[in-house]
Amino acid sequence: xxxxxxxxxxxxxxxxxxxxxxxxxxxxxxxxxxxxxxxxxxxxxxxxxxxxxxxxxxxxxxxxxxxxxxxxxxxxxxxxxxxxxxxxxxxxxxxxxxxxxxxxxxxxxxxxxxxxxxxxxxxxxxxxxxxxxxxxxxxxxxxxxxxxxxxxxxxxxxxxxxxxxx
Amino acid sequence: xxxxxxxxxxxxxxxxxxxxxxxxxxxxxxxxxxxxxxxxxxxxxxxxxxxxxxxxxxxxxxxxxxxxxxxxxxxxxxxxxxxxxxxxxxxxxxxxxxxxxxxxxxxxxxxxxxxxxx
Amino acid sequence: xxxxxxxxxxxxxxxxxxxxxxxxxxxxxxxxxxxxxxxxxxxxxxxxxxxxxxxxxxxxxxxxxxxxxxxxxxxxxxxxxxxxxxxxxxxxxxxxxxxxxxxxxxxxxxxxxxxxxxxxxxxxxxxxxxxxxxxxxxxxxxxxxxxxxxxxxxxxxxxxxxxxxxxxxxxxxxxxxxxxxxxxxxxxxxxxxxxxxxxxxxxxxxxxxxxxxxxxxxxxxxxxxxxxxxxxxxxxxxxxxxxxxxxxxxxxxxxxxxxxxxxxxxxxxxxxxxxxxxxxxxxxxxxxxxxxxxxxxxxxxxxxxxxxxxxxxxxxxxxxxxxxxx
Numbered sequence: 337x338x339x340x341x342x343x344x345x346x347x348x349x350x351x352x353x354x355x356x357x358x359x360x361x362x363x364x365x366x367x368x369x370x371x372x373x374x375x376x377x378x379x380x381x382x383x384x385x386x387x388x389x390x391x392x393x394x395x396x397x398x399x400x401x402x403x404x405x406x407x408x409x410x411x412x413x414x415x416x417x418x419x420x421x422x423x424x425x426x427x428x429x430x431x432x433x434x435x436x437x438x439x440x441x442x443x444x445x446x447x448x449x450x451x452x453x454x455x456x457x458x459x460x461x462x463x464x465x466x467x468x469x470x471x472x473x474x475x476x477x478x479x480x481x482x483x484x485x486x487x488x489x490x491x492x493x494x495x496x497x498x499x500x501x502x
Numbered sequence: 503x504x505x506x507x508x509x510x511x512x513x514x515x516x517x518x519x520x521x522x523x524x525x526x527x528x529x530x531x532x533x534x535x536x537x538x539x540x541x542x543x544x545x546x547x548x549x550x551x552x553x554x555x556x557x558x559x560x561x562x563x564x565x566x567x568x569x570x571x572x573x574x575x576x577x578x579x580x581x582x583x584x585x586x587x588x589x590x591x592x593x594x595x596x597x598x599x600x601x602x603x604x605x606x607x608x609x610x611x612x613x614x615x616x617x618x619x620x
Numbered sequence: 621x622x623x624x625x626x627x628x629x630x631x632x633x634x635x636x637x638x639x640x641x642x643x644x645x646x647x648x649x650x651x652x653x654x655x656x657x658x659x660x661x662x663x664x665x666x667x668x669x670x671x672x673x674x675x676x677x678x679x680x681x682x683x684x685x686x687x688x689x690x691x692x693x694x695x696x697x698x699x700x701x702x703x704x705x706x707x708x709x710x711x712x713x714x715x716x717x718x719x720x721x722x723x724x725x726x727x728x729x730x731x732x733x734x735x736x737x738x739x740x741x742x743x744x745x746x747x748x749x750x751x752x753x754x755x756x757x758x759x760x761x762x763x764x765x766x767x768x769x770x771x772x773x774x775x776x777x778x779x780x781x782x783x784x785x786x787x788x789x790x791x792x793x794x795x796x797x798x799x800x801x802x803x804x805x806x807x808x809x810x811x812x813x814x815x816x817x818x819x820x821x822x823x824x825x826x827x828x829x830x831x832x833x834x835x836x837x838x839x840x841x842x843x844x845x846x847x848x849x850x851x852x853x854x855x856x857x858x859x860x861x862x863x864x865x866x867x868x869x870x871x872x873x874x875x876x877x878x879x880x881x882x883x884x885x886x887x888x889x890x891x892x893x894x895x896x897x898x899x900x901x902x903x904x905x906x907x908x909x910x911x912x913x914x915x916x917x918x919x920x921x922x923x924x925x926x927x928x929x930x931x932x933x934x935x936x937x938x939x940x941x942x943x944x945x946x
Contacts, residue, residue: 392738400745467581482603512630524853541693569775576782583789594942
């Protein structure tokens with residue numbers, strides 16, 4: 337096994353085991369905190385795919401931003417912290433069956449698809465290349481993103497301020 | 503490039519070990535008290551009243567919400583900054599438009615009092 | 621190179637950086653802080669341990685190692701314990717991309733990553749998580765309040781820091797810290813970017829929760845803030861994290877604005893340390909001189925002053941680089 341393969345399996349194991357805690361822990365706070373290793377595991381996978389810049393974003397936005405937001409939200413909810421909740425209900429068996437079937441289909445598709453085994457190396461998405469593409473062919477998308485973010489901000493403020501007034 | 507990140511991975515693993523090292527020393531050296539009040543929550547010497555885990559000011563949430571939006575905006579500027587020198591004046595106006603929309607968002611939040619702590 | 625040589629290099633490098641930061645930033649930093657605060661307040665500071673008290677922090681560390689460590693009954697044991705590893709580890713991760721000097725074989729840096737300054741921003745943003753976890757995990761009112769305040773403050777000041785990093789990346793045309801230092805061969809960026817430098821210093825002071833932005837651990841109202849419940853060596857690890865982050869911020873400022881390791885005659889590492897300690901002195905001077913902000917003033921200062929200013933500065937710089945200089 338190559339070093340890269342070992343790294344992949346270790347990172348996948350970290351991500352999946354942390355993800356299991358997120359989905360099953362009866363303590364909301366533990367779920368949220370377990371998101372951190374899960375997100376960092378995914379960061380490692382991005383690095384393995386030569387996408388350093390995306391890995392940086394993953395840590396800065398998801399681990400450092402969104403998780404903080406989630407922690408704040410949990411602390412805001414009345415009795416949300418320190419409380420034991422059930423993440424499973426009586427339909428767990430049905431859900432497991434559906435999930436297993438979906439997984440089976442995905443594995444079947446992935447193993448039957450004749451993947452093209454390129455001989456070359458992965459393209460390296462450096463920040464420079466991404467910047468060229470932002471201000472070159474993808475300029476409308478780039479500007480569009482900023483409008484989307486403006487709309488998101490205005491919407492978030494409208495909703496949050498309504499809650500404050502109430 | 504993967505080699506770089508291999509180094510970072512080692513840094514994390516060895517570093518976590520070094521940060522945990524003092525705990526091994528503590529386990530050997532530190533005394534263990536048996537007083538029943540030893541493990542009480544500290545509240546300036548009073549008996550703690552209730553739990554600390556309760557509802558918190560919605561303001562914190564609002565600020566982190568605005569932060570996430572700005573954080574995402576800023577991320578888009580990194581790739582631009584790296585290539586800016588090789589791009590011309592037209593690229594400047596594109597980025598100025600991008601930033602103008604960002605400023606519009608800041609102005610909106612300011613105007614609506616979302617940046618006030620009250 | 622064979623893989624085991626690389627592995628050995630990485631392990632040795634990590635151990636050097638960890639021990640170096642523990643000595644240069646934490647032990648020497650705390651000693652300096654006490655000496656400088658004493659000097660500013662017309663006291664003497666520590667004098668008894670070693671000549672002129674220079675061994676005071678060593679004695680303190682040995683004392684803390686023998687202290688009992690207590691986990692409060694009501695605390696969340698898992699989160700309480702992981703926070704104390706996360707904070708110093710995240711702070712030390714910053715040092716991967718900081719160049720300390722240069723040698724015949726190239727710059728003295730753990731790893732010169734392509735995404736250098738973005739990596740720095742990302743790892744230092746992880747500290748917020750550790751602080752929130754410590755505050756919540758303690759289940760103590762002071763700790764929780766301190767943790768929440770700290771998180772709100774740190775995220776607010778990450779934005780101006782990010783904008784300053786982008787401004788410098790724009791000038792250097794790279795995110796790599798080594799390239800940024802190389803680009804300052806003729807002119808330090810502090811000359812062309814004085815506003816960005818001041819924004820960075822103010823935001824960095826707030827980012828590391830130091831006075832006048834220290835209402836996170838305001839002794840008079842919140843005991844010790846998010847680490848109130850931590851005793852003995854765990855307390856020391858939080859101190860290590862805090863001082864490591866302060867020195868990392870100062871080192872980043874040296875790298876971005878003061879030409880990094882560059883300087884005449886003296887060896888590069890010496891120059892780096894001189895500039896580093898000069899900035900650290902400024903941080904300490906400010907801490908013992910200015911009164912504390914209120915939380916509303918603090919957040920206003922970032923959102924209504926630093927961020928608009930940093931944006932303006934960025935646009936002006938972009939205009940000069942992309943339109944005027946072409």
